[in-house]
Every structure is written in structure tokens, then in C-alpha cells.
Amino acid sequence: MYGPGLDGDNLPELYARLRARYGPVAPVSLAPGVYAWLVMGYREVLRLARDERNFSHDPRLWNLPREGRVPSDSPVLAFLGWRPALMFADGRAHRRLRSAVADTLTGIDGRELVRMVRNMAGRLVDSFGEAREVDLVPRYAHRLPALVLARLLGTDDRTGRQLAEAVTGAAAANADSGNAARRMERVLLSLIGHRRRRPGPDAVSRLLAHPAALTEEEVLHNLMVTAVAGYQPTKNWLATSVRTLLTDHSLRSSLDSGLLTLDDVLETVLWRSPPTQNLPARYATRDLCLGGQEVRAGDMLVLALAAANGDPEAVPPRDVPAAGNRGHVSFGAGPHTCPAREQARLIVRTAVEVLWHRRPGMELAVPEEDLVWWTSPWTKGLAALPVRFTAPRTVAVPAPPTLPGPAAGARTPPPPVP
Template sequence: MPPPSGPPRGRSRLLGRCPAVALYGPELDGDSLPALYEQLRRVHGPVAPVMIAPGVSAWLVIGHREVLRLTREEQDFSHDPRHWTLLREGRVPPDSPLLPIVGWRPALLYTDGQQHRRMRTAVSDALAAIDGHALRRTVRASAEALIVSFADRREADLVPHYARRLSLQVLTGLLGLDDRNGQLLAQAIMGVIVTNADSINASGRMDSILRELIKEKRRRPTGDLTSALLNHPANLTEDEVLHNLVVMFVAGHQTTVNWITTTLRVLICDPGFRSSVSIGHLSVDDALDLVLWRYPPTQNVPARYATRDLELGGRHIRAGDMLVLGLAGANQDPEVLPEGGTPVVGNRSHLSFGAGPHMCPAQDPARLITRTAVDTIQHRLPELELAVPESELAWVRSPWSKGLAALPVRFAKPQLPHAPEHREPSAQAQES
């Protein structure tokens, strides 16, 4: 679709008058950002002016009610970055590390209305066709093989040695990639997400790997997500298949790593919660939901773009302004939390999967993968404990992702599977 017509609009008047806080830089990590969100809430309310890169302004929406409006009202808040004033006016450099994340792609994440519904139907149908029982067996087998690979050492870092390798093996298998190209794809995607000077090159490497995959699956379709998208009645173009695969991998890989490791941290570091899960008073799903409330694997999501001048959270938003979904901030909005600030068990009104027409279509397989990963390690390593003080655990430095940089643990004799029926991770996966 062409860029919106009409004269270019400047930034919101309030965005020019209010001091905008930098939402980038190495000093921002999982430890400092929750306090920043609360400071922004006190000073600015549910919608706060921020800078997401030098010279690039946006609104960070951290009110629960306001995020719901942002996600549900497509007529006022578009996914299409071609509405973005700064981009239309040439004020975002073409080599900006933000563009691999917010630049337009022919994928469901960047479209609205009928075009979005057509692509979402194809993606949702492909995901719905996944055999849950087979996926659970695959995850458990991969998880047990990984545990076997480090069991003799009686210690491991569960971020690179377990969660990252497990997520990579499972997701690349679902896409139909082999281990080597799956590893290369994961490296390229991480290069895009970190938003640095190499992000543009990483985006090119990512596209190249997926184009080769698409060619192969056109020649020899199998029961994977790529083949399902290529053969769906929605008749997606090759570019649409490629970029929807990018969205699925980006949305699935690091968030799964974060969800697994943060849940394990909660279970290791909170003996009371772990005991309640062990004796059946609480379930692993309760632990998963606690993490989604307190430590959502994706804490901020770019972006929506105002299609007209309007009011949101007491702020005057101009047509063409960018709005960032502050999921972590919205989950801690005092207006939706019960007294004491802790969600009740079974409450899934968090916004970690988004809301509205663009709510994540992969919630069920994501939960199945994460639950199985946590269940398996709890069963095989029942005496798991941290190898460092909890205060030394650090979060990844990113304004977008919320995950542990490392989770070093030690354990007593593991409860290993009796038969050597689970394949070892490939050499490429071991290098991650």
C-alpha cells in the first residue's frame, strides 16, 4: 500500500515539550527498567515520551487500559510503519539499526485489515496443524539429550546449555531447517534484535537462509510450517512466506528462551513456590503465568502509528507518531493489579501475548514447549540450585527483550533416562 497521503506532520506538541527519556543504551537492563517504568508512570501517566534511538522519538504506552485500546483499534493505530512521520520525512537514517525491527515487511505484524487477516489465517492454520503430542515428545527428547550432554559435570549454564539450544532445535525443526542452517538463522536474528551497526547485514543473512529454505520446500514439501504456508489456500507470495517465517522465529525463539529460564529462576529461588508446585498445590502453568505477569519475555513491542490526531492517556497524539507497547509496564499498572501487587493464581489478563486482532497466534505451542522444558528439567534434575548468589544474576541489556544473561546452576546426581534413545545435539548446536 502507498504511504498515507497528505502533508507531513511534525512530532506531537507534547513530545516536543516534555523531556523524553532514552529507551536505549547499555545502562538499560532488566534490573533498571522496572523502576524506569514506574518513574515514567509517576511523571507522565500511562503514556510517556521516550527516545528509542538518538533523534528518534516515540510514545511508550505503559497503561493497561491504554495498551488494550492501542491493540484493539486498528482504525486509529496502524501496524504499518509507512504511516510513521519520522520515516516519511527521511529523519530515520537508512542504516539505522532500528529499521530491521520496525521497517515495513509483507508480514502479518506490519499489516492491518483484510491483508492482515489473510496472512494471519495462513499462519494460524499452520500453527494449529502442529501435533501437540508429537511436539511434546520432541521437546522432551531434545531436553533430555541436552541434560545428558552436561549431566556428568554436575553444573551448567541453563541459558546457553539448555534453553537456547532447546528452543533452537525445536523451532528450526518446526520450520523445516537443518541444525546448521538453524544455528546460522538464530545468529542472524540475534544480530537483528540487538540493534547495532551490523543489524542491516544480519537482516540480509537472515533473508538469504530463509529464501534457500523456501526453494527447498517448494521442491520437496514436508510436514513443517514452511511447507504449510507455501501450500495454504491464502496463496501467500514467496516474500510473504519469508517474512512471516521471520516474524514467527523472531517472536518465538528468544521469548521461549526467556520464558524457560526465568520460570526456572523463580522455581529455584523461591523455595515456597517450588514446594507448592512439587506437592501439587500449584502447577508449572501457575509459575509460567507468574513469569508472564512479572517478567514478560518481551517487555516492549514496536510499534503502532497513529492514523489521526487523537487523545490517549491524557496525551495529545499526532497522526504519524510512533507508539511503543510497554507490555512489562502495563502488566504492573496499579489499576489492574490486586492489593499487594501480586496477580492471583490463574489470572491470565496480562498483556504478554498482546491483545486484539494481532494477539500472538502461537500461544498454545509456546506454552507447551516451555512447560515441557521446565517439567523435564525438574524431573531429571530434582536438586537443582544456583551456582552463584541470586544477586549476581544479570538480565540481558535490551529495552525489548526480558531475559537472563546467564543462569549458572549445580545439581546432585541427575535422574537420567534409562535408554540412550535420545539423539545428542548436533555439533553446530553445541557451539551456540
């Protein structure tokens, strides 16, 4: 599960080979000498996600480091090392941290978020000017979530770009991942210090003031988890959705004719190409059997979300549209289901709407098989999406969709802090 050959093109083939040989649970290596179980069965992933008694989130239970078998500079530790964050906690500790993060996210006004994303997306599309060809990953799918992240955290666009670059580096699981994680930590520590002195109507200030009374270390690491979960999957989902509309003519025709809505298309993308391929990790609390494999206490288990979505025993055939079907596990499942999933939906839907309306007549500028993907065991994302515009750009932006009102006490994102 590492090396230059691990990209978006061959991951599905890898899952199919592993499933054919081992069944729903397969032994894999995440890095040299770092072994784990890859849980690919839909039912097995649900069990893993829901059963905290037998499968803990706490990496301090992991047997390989306790046995001295994981080098301290291993690239996977940037994602797998323990931190005082909701991603690494169970039971009461998890509920306390999750309540703080979830309440912070609930404070985001949905209507204001759509308005903000629509304006930012419009400016980015306008920046294409009269260019006939544009790479949408660096010019749109990368920049837009970074701008949104910066605004929601109450900081400036430059800091948002620094965070986005650090998140991408940490997710790459390469030799620089540890440095990228430390860069992210430094940026967030500076922002936390500023918001302690000058609180505002932003996510950092809300987290600092939450009744759960998080320590500064807990605030830092929960912000790190939120930044990783909020930026990287959103960027990947956005780019993959555009790519799907450009390459799946049946799906695009159904959208154009009104047989499917854009939300239906986005759910189909989540079924087929979830932005988070593999979610680390759970640790067995006792010896047990899972998917026909004998798992030892302390073994790591990775939730193969993409493989579970494609489990032929549990999901509809690929040629059946996923209209209205949110049974996929692309946002996880159980107590640790992603708390920002609805905000991510609003961002991606609005971004695709604006792009599709402002630049009609798009087509790929290269053959589909020549598209380049990031190399990562955790995420599936395009490294480039070059498109050609075959029709004049439009100016008017369609009216925003009807949304539920903001949650009680919701506040709008703040202006950026210099």
C-alpha cells in the same frame, strides 16, 4: 530506551519512574533522534491493541522517516521497517496473512510437539554429564528452542542455530541488527527454495501451499516474523521461569506442595517478567489524546507489555499468585494476539518439567544480583544462568501431560532436511 544500561534489572525501575512522571503514556527515545510514545497503562495498551482505526500497524505512516528524521542505518529499523507480513498489516490484509500463519501453526500436532521437546530436552540434560555446574542459557534455554524451530521448519540443527543467532542479533537493536536481519533472510530464502522443489510435512511447505496464495516475499517475511516471535520469547520465558523457581522460594514451595501447578508458575512469570518487554509498534492515524498525552498523526506508539502487566491500577498485587489468571498482555491482545502462544506454552512447560525432574536439587551458582541480562529495548532475557547441581541426576522422564487431540488435518513435524 537504548544503551548499555538497558537490561532486565533496571527496566522495571525505568517504567516506574516514567509512570510517576508522565502517567500511563510517556515520551521516550528508542535510538538517538528516534522518538515514540511508550504506552504503559493496562487499559491504554488494550485500546491500542484493539483499535485498528486509530492505531495502525503500518510503519509507512510513521512521521519521522517521512520527515527524513531517521537515518537509514538506524538499528531500530531491523524491527520497525515495513515488510509484507502480518505484523505490519491491518484489517483484511492482516486477516489474510494471519489465516495462513495460524493455519500453518494449527498443523502442528500438540502430542507430537511435546514428545519431540521431551526427547530433545532429555538429550540436552544428559549432555551435562557429571558436571556440577552448568550455564543453562547457552546449554539449554538457547539450544532447545533452536532445535525445535529447526525441526518445525523441516531443516537441520545447524540451520536452526544460524536462525537463532540471527534472531538474537536483530532483537539486540545495536549496530549489527541490520546485518543479523539480512542473515536471517538469506537462511530462510534458501529454505523456501528447497521446500518449493521438495515440499514436506513442515511449516514452510504448509505456508507455501496455503490457499491464501502468499507470494514468495510474503512467505519470507511471515517466516521471519514467526521465527523472531517463536524463538526469542520462548528462550527468555524458559530461562526466566527456571530462574524464578530458583529464587522465589514461596512460589517453589507452592509448586512442590501442589498448591500451584507448573502452568500456574509459568503464568506468574508472564505477569511479572514477560519475555517481550515492549512490542513495536502502532502509528496514530489522526491527532488524538491517549493517557493524557496529545498524540500527533503518524506518531509511533510502543506497547509496553511488561509495564502494563505491572500497572497497579489494573492488575493484582505482586504477592497474589496468578493461578489460572491469563489476563496479562504478554502475548499481546486484540486481532494481533500471538498465534503461537499455545505452542510456546507446551514447549516451555515440557522443557521445565524435564529439567526439574532430571536434575533435582538445582541452585544458583552465583548471587541473584550478579545475573547478567541481554541489553535490548524489546526483550527481557538472561544472558547467563549458572546453576549448581546438589543432587544426583535421575534417568526416568515423567509421563507427558494430558493434551487435547491434534487439530483436524494436523501433521507431525518432519525429519530434518540435510
